[in-house]
Amino acid sequence: MGYADLHIHSTYSPDSASTVRAILKQATDAELDIIAVTDHDNIRGSLEARDLAPQFGIESIPGVEVSTAEGHVIGLFIEAMPPVGASLHDTLVFIGKHGGTAIIPHPFTNLPGSLSMESVLKALASPATKSIVRGIETHNLGTMSFNGVAQKLSIYLPLARIGASDSHVYWTIGHARTEFPGRTALDLREALNRNTTVPILDEDKFTPRIFLSWFRYMILRRLGYATDTHSAAQPVNTQRMTKSFLMKMKKR
Ligand SMILES: [Zn+2]
């Protein structure tokens, strides 16, 4: 069996302070086989993670959490950035055209960014998009109080059930995860298609500490700091750091 955390935010999201390297290190410590860095409307962190992941002994699937006119959707296995603010239908068509597959994150809540049941049913009824949507988060660590609704309604949907941390603080990575037969990204994709995933959430890990920690990291981030190691938040010019990573990758 393999374990994947398919919803993680890096410094490419305005509301996370975890660098891609801190994410990969934590994912290794959490004994995950697969991760996906899925930043808000930005695919660059996931491409960086995909390139760096082999150094950490894991696989990172390229992807993004894109804001559609109806709410957030996660595109996985794509390397092109979908247009932001388009309809859910057009966004899914884009993801499909670029060889990707989609997961519905934190569904059926009143929170901003949450897709409604009506939107999801519409996507599943359309011949153009029904085979592109493959999974639904039933165990999101960040929106845990709403998971019950997603779990009850997902029974009626032909979608693989996903556990994901929706991590904005690196140490929550892996506290919600998806179990799947096999170990590789290809195995995971097969499991999404066959609906054989098992969502897992460590309930005892959901504490106010997550929010307190997030606030602390957000204040640090405003001051120009990012969490690049486990021991401390270090001053990092994230833009410059990313450029140097890309240059290093190019030199190989
Ligand atoms: Zn979201």
Ligand SMILES: [Zn+2]
């Ligand atoms: Zn998210």
